[in-house]
Amino acid sequence: DGGITQSPKYLFRKEGQNVTLSCEQNLNHDAMYWYRQDPGQGLRLIYYSQIVNDFQKGDIAEGYSVSREKKESFPLTVTSAQKNPTAFYLCASSGPPGQSNSPLHFGNGTRLTVT
Amino acid sequence: GDSVTQMEGPVTLSEEAFLTINCTYTATGYPSLFWYVQYPGEGLQLLLKATKADDKGSNKGFEATYRKETTSFHLEKGSVQVSDSAVYFCALMNTGANSKLTFGKGITLSVRP
Numbered sequence: 304d305g306g307i308t309q310s311p312k313y314l315f316r317k318e319g320q321n322v323t324l325s326c327e328q329n330l331n332h333d334a335m336y337w338y339r340q341d342p343g344q345g346l347r348l349i350y351y352s353q354i355v356n357d358f359q360k361g362d363i364a365e366g367y368s369v370s371r372e373k374k375e376s377f378p379l380t381v382t383s384a385q386k387n388p389t390a391f392y393l394c395a396s397s398g399p400p401g402q403s404n405s406p407l408h409f410g411n412g413t414r415l416t417v418t
Numbered sequence: 419g420d421s422v423t424q425m426e427g428p429v430t431l432s433e434e435a436f437l438t439i440n441c442t443y444t445a446t447g448y449p450s451l452f453w454y455v456q457y458p459g460e461g462l463q464l465l466l467k468a469t470k471a472d473d474k475g476s477n478k479g480f481e482a483t484y485r486k487e488t489t490s491f492h493l494e495k496g497s498v499q500v501s502d503s504a505v506y507f508c509a510l511m512n513t514g515a516n517s518k519l520t521f522g523k524g525i526t527l528s529v530r531p
Binding site for chain 2: 307309336343344345346348351361393395406407409410411412
């Protein structure tokens with residue numbers, strides 16, 4: 304079955320360490336996205352990529368970095384510069400860009416806790 | 419820019435009660451509208467969608483009608499079940515080369531037996 308796999312489900316890190324969250328999709332989707340979810344704030348877009356080797360900042364990109372070397376993979380690195388990294392991170396993908404009726408497909412998320 | 423406003427939560431209902439979750443939007447052009455649902459510990463799933471004015475999206479007993487005149491897309495269900503307990507997000511996507519989903523803040527629904 305096609306889908307999006309995020310790993311690990313739970314991640315714990317010490318403050319000051321960089322950490323990379325994995326996101327892999329086998330849906331053959333061009334576009335991939337990273338969202339952050341905090342209680343009471345909904346989903347906020349961190350980065351997105353419409354095509355391999357290209358990505359754009361979302362609304363809260365500071366302290367994060369991404370790469371898109373392969374169509375299937377869009378890893379997110381939470382750097383030590385991110386002031387409040389503890390959150391639930393969701394990866395998503397969608398079909399051809401510009402199609403407004405293409406829904407996002409989400410992974411099951413990674414809960415990152417930084418102490 | 420585009421924005422989505424959802425009613426404040428959380429919402430607690432008894433089983434078989436009628437559900438309405440309000441959603442209004444601000445957008446240029448003619449966006450598509452969506453409702454997503456997030457069950458505990460999971461990612462979001464598309465619940466229903468509508469791509470043009472007066473369209474009605476429906477799924478699993480839920481319905482929402484795209485009302486351009488009131489810029490609304492309220493979610494309704496005639497009789498909720500305990501299994502409907504989840505977080506519900508309203509979202510819109512505009513057309514264009516760099517289109518992306520804009521989400522509301524989400525609302526938590528708890529249904530008690």
